Amino acid sequence: MGCKAISLTGWQAGIKSDCNYSKAKISGMDEQRLEKELAAGKIVVVAGFQGLSTDGDITTLGRGGSDTSAVAIAASLGAQRCMIFTDVDGVYTTDPRKVKEAQKLPTISYEEMLEMASLGAVVMQPRAVEFAMLYGVDIEVLSSFSLEPGTIITEVNNMEQHRIVTGIAHDCKCAKIGVFDVPDKPGVASLIFSALAQAGVNVDMVIQSAMREERNDIAFTICSDDLPLALPVVEKIVKEIGASGMSHGDNVAKVSVVGAGMQSNPGVAAAMFEALAAEKINIQMISTSEIKVSCIIDEDKVVTAVKALHRKFELDKLNC
Template sequence: MGGMLVVQKFGGSSVADPERIKRVAKRVVETKRAGNSVVVVVSAMGDTTDELIGLARQLSDTPSEREMDMLLSTGEQVSIALLAMAIENLGEAAVSLTGAQAGVSTNEVYAKAKITGINSERLDKELAAGKIVVVAGFQGRCANDDTTTLGRGGSDTTAVALAAAIKADVCEIFTDVDGVYTTDPRVVPRAQKLPSISYDEMLELASLGALVLHPRAVEFAKIYNVKLHVRSSFNHNTGTIVEEVASMEKEMVVSGVAYDLNVAKIAFFDVPDKPGIAMKLFSALAAENINVDMIIQSTMRNDVNDISFTIAKDELNKALQISDRIKQEIGTPDYDYDDSVAKISIVGAGMITNPGVAACMFEALANAGINIQMISTSEIKVSCIIDADSVKKAVKVLHTKFDLDVEEENSAAS
């Protein structure tokens, strides 16, 4: 490889201490010396973010999100400066840029900002000067010149957005595993590394808890057609390529089994069957930036419904506060929650042309004695909410059911 424009993204654990930063610098310099132009996106060093949050807690129980962004964005700023120094120490010219300097514009939603545009002028200039450009992930600047952070998956998203803006040939996402697997190799030792996968499949897998790549980043990559390469920072093996696959017949109907334990369920009972009630609830949740995943509304008796929905478990407390408020406002009898649930999903572009895949999944789960609480389907995935205790069993059962097991157990992934 050579003569390419490459964006490389390294997470917080890859730059956790000076030794690891040196290792990243070496890898980046190798890529540069192979004849490529390189932009590197890094996160904050290991525990930095937690330490900064700890400091903030000592000063305020409810620090404003604006000031938290001001505080937390220093984490990546330290990483980029140190990585640039390490690269320069290896004899290559480098320049570090904050999100703002790299032209990352966002909306004004502090702590969860969305990228609204990239002005790559500075980036282009530094690359043209032959420099390795080191950009702070996870952050940007909003219209009023404030620093914002992008929230979860922010560094992945930064990398993909920059790759799109500068029309990079590939965006390499470095991680501690070898690529994207048919399922979590810690649960199923016979999981396979996928050589390539489509954006949609990756999107579903990422949304469903395959933590190797954040769904926001995949979505961005899909829209701007950025070729992703998910690979290990510990070796030079080819990982998994994520790109728009020319629509050949898919070999595998199901290409992966994903699970997510960060799930909680809330159920409202006996909600009056009047227009606007559900809207009120979900608008209130949206106003607090709580993502609702599955929603089920079932008419049980005359004039009243049960409404169940799932959210990320770590937003349960916030969601319960809102639920309390809504309960008083609409005078609904009661609600309940369950935080010992999990989501299990099968994903595959081949499902579109293969009817009966969902039924096959339900049958496998039923045969294993696993009860399904909620179901949600899309063109290329089927998800079920089940009891959290059954999730590993479910993954194994489905991985076998859909012929994903390889012959020999592998230990390529940690």
């Protein structure tokens, strides 16, 4: 094409990060080099996934680091949109490999995409979406293999239509841990979850069941990859607090209904529970926020649950 180009590493491009090696987070940008090369009429190719720490060392940004790098560069240059080319042609109402009737979304809000990504949708990593939302940069998810329009991730106020439910997400990388006969005293739960946090284990859903004689059962979920880290921590705490024992298993999964329209439309949770009950799927745990309802179920029921929820909320008719 005859265009001048230059390639830069992440640190040459001015990407700054913290010192959490292999999982570093972008802490800032120095866009002077980028602006200089662009002003010279050059196409700038930047290596994603890397930055420079406050100690002057090269770091890698962890999962989704390349997408986050692209959004950070777009934000630092004042771009209105960052185009992400990937192996899928957009964001769908659910995993099209599980539900053939899944529909591609023309737009989705930052908040909805964050929920979808954190709940198992792998199209975009949460950190990239968080960065885009913070700096007001739209993200367009496009296919590297076609010219079809993709999905624009934007402010909810910029969307042409407001849906009650936008999508169904699922996550099979869940593990459930139960601690039995926990003394009903202030600070006991803090001991459990502080120890897990110190071990680098992120806790997702938590439920406490009131039992008898001032003792409770506590159950919580974590990523199944963290189970080897969590088990010795919990076993130690069980002895320290005088609980009677613990259980664990990774044969569970999380299914979630996501939609910004839930905030002003009651009844979504009831409809979700009704759909799962119709398929004889038992709900083990429930978690809600303003724009999502999540349930822990048996892992072998995930596909059935996702299909049932997709039908229940008529997401197959989204683009009809």
